[in-house]
Amino acid sequence: MSDAALEIVARNVRSARVAAGLSLDALAGRADVSKGALVALEGARGNPNFTTLVRLADALGRSVSSLMEDATEQPLIVVDADDVAPLWTGPAGGTARLLLTNPRPAPVEVWRWRLHPGERHDSHAHPAGVTETLTVVRGQMLLVVGGTGRPLRSGSTSVFAADVPHAYEGTGRGPCELIMTVHLPIEHRTG
Secondary structure (H helix, E strand, O other), X not given: OOHHHHHHHHHHHHHHHHHOOOOHHHHHXXXXXXXXXXXXXXXXXXXXXXXXXXXXXXXXXXXXXXXXXXXXXXXXXXXXHHHOOOOEEOOOOOEEEEEEEEOOOOOEEEEEEEEOOOOEEEEOOOOOOOEXXXXXXXXXXXXXXXXXXXXXXOOOEEEEEOOOOEEEEEEOOOOEEEEEEEEOOHHHOOO
């Protein structure tokens, strides 16, 4: 994460924590991150990982992108995936990129994932009301929701309540590419 991006995340986390009336200790406990990591992040030091950003966003009732975006709103947003740094990188080179969040009428995050065979990302349960939609555009994967696995291949779309632990795993012979949307309840509005 660049210094400028880290400054934006630090400012957004700090202002969201203050707006929620949470102390550093309270947010660290709620998000299950160390207080030291939170202090470093709010001071624009360190480099928070994907899991930390997701946990903080969930604990604050925000989208991940709301923690990463500058507050200036633009009428038209165009994002080139190659210009977005990955928030998750798998051991074989897979990636997850948060492309954007559409804030209207309720926030929807748009992600682009690439999973190589055998790469797996485990996600904790999100707050109640959060749903995810996955569309596999190339390759094969295993979607695990609440302990039950379901194979998906190119052309498959799945939607599920993401308030239970879930995982994405690359299967097959080559990379799996998918587009994922995370639909946040209206009370998670970032504005």
